[in-house]
Each structure stands twice: as structure tokens, then as C-alpha cells.
Amino acid sequence: MTLALDAAAQDLLFREARTANTFTDEPVSDEQVQAIYDLVKYAPTSMNQQPLRVVLVRSPEARQRLVQHLGDGNKAKTAAAPLVAILAADNEFHEELPALFPHFPQAKDAFFSERPAREASAAFNGALQVGYFIIGVRAAGLAAGPMTGYDAEGINKEFFGDGEHSVLAVVNIGKPGEDAWYPRSPRLEYDEVVTTV
Amino acid sequence: MTLALDAAAQDLLFREARTANTFTDEPVSDEQVQAIYDLVKYAPTSMNQQPLRVVLVRSPEARQRLVQHLGDGNKAKTAAAPLVAILAADNEFHEELPALFPHFPQAKDAFFSERPAREASAAFNGALQVGYFIIGVRAAGLAAGPMTGYDAEGINKEFFGDGEHSVLAVVNIGKPGEDAWYPRSPRLEYDEVVTTV
Numbered sequence: 485m486t487l488a489l490d491a492a493a494q495d496l497l498f499r500e501a502r503t504a505n506t507f508t509d510e511p512v513s514d515e516q517v518q519a520i521y522d523l524v525k526y527a528p529t530s531m532n533q534q535p536l537r538v539v540l541v542r543s544p545e546a547r548q549r550l551v552q553h554l555g556d557g558n559k560a561k562t563a564a565a566p567l568v569a570i571l572a573a574d575n576e577f578h579e580e581l582p583a584l585f586p587h588f589p590q591a592k593d594a595f596f597s598e599r600p601a602r603e604a605s606a607a608f609n610g611a612l613q614v615g616y617f618i619i620g621v622r623a624a625g626l627a628a629g630p631m632t633g634y635d636a637e638g639i640n641k642e643f644f645g646d647g648e649h650s651v652l653a654v655v656n657i658g659k660p661g662e663d664a665w666y667p668r669s670p671r672l673e674y675d676e677v678v679t680t681v
Numbered sequence: 682m683t684l685a686l687d688a689a690a691q692d693l694l695f696r697e698a699r700t701a702n703t704f705t706d707e708p709v710s711d712e713q714v715q716a717i718y719d720l721v722k723y724a725p726t727s728m729n730q731q732p733l734r735v736v737l738v739r740s741p742e743a744r745q746r747l748v749q750h751l752g753d754g755n756k757a758k759t760a761a762a763p764l765v766a767i768l769a770a771d772n773e774f775h776e777e778l779p780a781l782f783p784h785f786p787q788a789k790d791a792f793f794s795e796r797p798a799r800e801a802s803a804a805f806n807g808a809l810q811v812g813y814f815i816i817g818v819r820a821a822g823l824a825a826g827p828m829t830g831y832d833a834e835g836i837n838k839e840f841f842g843d844g845e846h847s848v849l850a851v852v853n854i855g856k857p858g859e860d861a862w863y864p865r866s867p868r869l870e871y872d873e874v875v876t877t878v
């Protein structure tokens with residue numbers, strides 16, 4: 485056995501987990517989201533930056549405001565999902581950095597005084613955290629339906645009026661419903677991805 | 682119990698796992714890397730793009746070529762790690778897309794005919810896959826030491842002469858050694874990250 489992770493956990497997180505397009509009516513509670521966050525928050529980011537911010541879209545009015553900015557193929561399933569989360573990068577994450585990276589408090593000014601540097605770092609580390617979050621949803625026994633087909637500028641203006649956040653993904657969350665997924669598309673083989681020098 | 686993932690797996694992947702700065706001499710085999718890849722390859726990317734490419738830096742000569750491009754604080758630990766992997770995005774991933782996303786073969790030309798669009802998508806989805814890869818290293822019972830402190834342009838030129846790849850992270854891999862990590866830095870609380878609308 486080459487992996488330390490038990491086979492059931494491998495299946496839950498990776499092998500049997502699938503991107504869901506339909507869900508049952510079972511609600512997703514704040515307690516479940518908190519359990520997901522309190523697990524995946526420990527995964528690493530550069531200099532412990534943690535730029536990910538999450539907006540849970542619960543009210544019917546907010547759901548409608550979100551759906552209008554989605555690509556047509558994403559509208560109906562997002563309107564019907566038990567819970568929808570907007571995952572965004574906080575481009576002003578550096579304000580928390582002296583508290584989050586206390587052994588090098590100069591990092592805030594040394595690396596992140598310019599907005600383009602902050603945006604690039606927030607985009608990369610925020611995307612890492614999107615990956616962790618998707619794994620966390622699966623760890624909760626739920627299915628994630630992550631999407632990137634939307635008008636990003638529209639979502640940023642609609643939900644982050646401060647101009648300081650950039651949407652990274654919108655994720656439907658719930659128990660998978662009927663015909664929840666397509667047949668799995670092929671994955672690249674090890675030899676197509678990994679080389680040795 | 683709010684999470685479906687068992688507590689030992691939670692600890693292995695998130696709570697007890699830490700970014701390692703020192704390692705034992707125990708080698709990391711190709712079989713271990715293949716087991717990691719063959720687990721995390723199933724995690725999702727937009728349109729199944731899978732832009733991540735991995736270079737295992739095994740020869741002493743290649744290790745030296747890499748180390749010269751790292752920030753000073755990353756040099757010694759990378760020179761001494763059992764295995765070092767360069768994780769990069771393939772900005773020409775769209776060439777595989779008709780095979781990887783067979784139910785919409787037009788996606789290649791509809792979305793990715795322009796290099797900037799490809800680069801942005803490769804950067805985001807590659808970062809997702811870096812996150813999955815780090816979790817996979819931990820699933821193998823190994824510690825990851827991911828780094829972003831380096832001359833990216835120098836690494837791109839040194840290891841990807843085709844101009845088509847962008848380094849995303851360099852990751853040291855092995856069994857943690859003595860004093861492998863610093864005390865854990867603080868994480869943002871749920872209420873600092875998650876809001877509801």
C-alpha cells in the first residue's frame with residue numbers, strides 16, 4: 485500500500501467524488517460549512533496569506549442576483565442548488581499579513597505595497613484555497629459543483645462593492661440528486677504529466 | 682460528527698500535516714509520486730483542462746540548476762530535500778482539450794484561441810492542481826514544503842525552453858526531519874472569512 489490515506493478516504497475525496505449538476509432538497513447548514521472551513525483552513529498558502537473569502541448565497545433575492553451573471557448552462561442548476569458559495573480573493577489580504585505571518589511582519593510592505601503584486605498573489609493562493617475548499621466539501625460527505633462560467637466583473641460589482649475582491653469560482657453544494665453527473669472525462673496519464681531531470 | 686471523512690484522515694491531510702523545512706534521508710520513489718498523481722488526477726478542473734505539469738528534479742546537476750534561481754532562504758533546504766518537484770502550468774493545454782473534454786470539442790477554439798485567455802485559465806486551474814498535489818503528498822504519508830520564493834522567469838527558461846510553461850510552485854517532498862517546522866501561524870476565523878447574503 486503506497487498511500488497512507490485509507491482507501492475509503494481516497495474514494496470519498498478523489499476517486500468516487502464527482503462534480504455534481506443536480507442535488508437533492510436536503511439543506512446544507514452553516515454548521516457544515518463551518519466544519520469544512522475549520523478543516524481546510526490549515527492547508528498552506530504562501531506566507532500564510534489566506535486570501536480566500538466566501539459568500540454563502542442563501543436568500544432567494546441574492547440567488548437571483550447571482551444567477552443573472554452566470555453562463556446560460558450554469559443558471560438552472562445554480563438556482564436550484566441547496567447552497568451556493570461565491571469564492572473570491574481578497575486583494576487587500578496584506579492588511580492581515582502582520583498578524584498572520586508574525587515572524588516576518590515586514591512582508592506586507594516588502595512584497596505587497598503594489599496592487600498588481602497583491603492581485604497576483606491573491607489569485608494564486610486563493611486558487612489553492614479553492615482547491616482545498618472543494619476537497620473539504622467532499623470531506624463533509626457533500627458534492628461540489630464548481631463553476632467558472634460567469635461574468636466575473638458583474639459578480640465582483642454585484643457582491644463586492646469595495647472593488648477589492650475578485651471572484652475565483654462559484655460552487656454549488658449539496659447531496660447529489662438524480663443523474664447528478666456526466667460520465668467521467670479522461671485524465672492525463674502520469675507519463676503525460678510527469679518528467680524527470 | 683459533521684464531517685464524513687474519518688478523524689485520522691483529517692489529521693493526516695490537514696490538522697497535523699505541516700509545511701516541512703527539513704527532511705530525513707529516506708528517498709521518495711517514482712512509485713510514490715505515481716500513486717500521488719493517480720489519486721489527485723481525479724480532482725476537478727474547469728472543462729477538465731488539467732494544465733499541471735510536473736518536473737521531478739532528481740539529478741544533482743539539475744538540482745543545482747534549480748537552486749540558483751531560488752530565494753536565499755529556500756536554497757539550502759531545497760538542495761538537501763529527498764525530492765524536489767517543479768509544478769508548472771502548460772499554457773498550451775488547449776491542444777489536449779478536444780480529447781479531455783470530448784462532449785464539447787469546440788471549447789478549444791471558442792475559448793482558448795488567444796494566449797492571454799489560455800494563460801489565465803492555466804494559472805487558475807494549475808493552482809487548483811497544486812493544491813490537490815500538496816494534499817496528495819500528505820495522503821502518501823509524506824511532508825510537502827511548497828515554495829513560491831524564486832525567480833520565475835529564470836526557472837521557466839532553465840527548465841522549459843519552449844516558452845510555453847509557467848512555474849507555479851516548487852515543492853520539496855520527503856519524510857519530515859528534525860525541527861521540520863515552525864510553530865503554526867494563526868488562521869483566519871470562520872467569521873472573518875465567511876459571510877452570508
